[in-house]
Amino acid sequence: LHAMSAWPGFLDADVFDAKGVLQEDWVLIVRFESAASLEAWMGSEKRAGFVTRLLPLVEGYSAHPLGSGLG
Numbered sequence: 001l002h003a004m005s006a007w008p009g010f011l012d013a014d015v016f017d018a019k020g021v022l023q024e025d026w027v028l029i030v031r032f033e034s035a036a037s038l039e040a041w042m043g044s045e046k047r048a049g050f051v052t053r054l055l056p057l058v059e060g061y062s063a064h065p066l067g068s069g070l071g
Helices: 035-042 045-057
Strands: 010-016 027-032
Touching (some): 027 035
């Protein structure tokens, strides 16, 4: 989160840990000031490096960018 929080346009993040049967997956929700800021982070080499290091440690990974929190 530290590297992401320093990224231009970053606003906030929430982490929801797995709760067993009720919620099997960890969820990270991040907010950026614009779609362009989010797209820049998602396509960055810095983020790609974190994802590369994460993949051997987890069972699965997916990202689902949303256009708005109001949808």
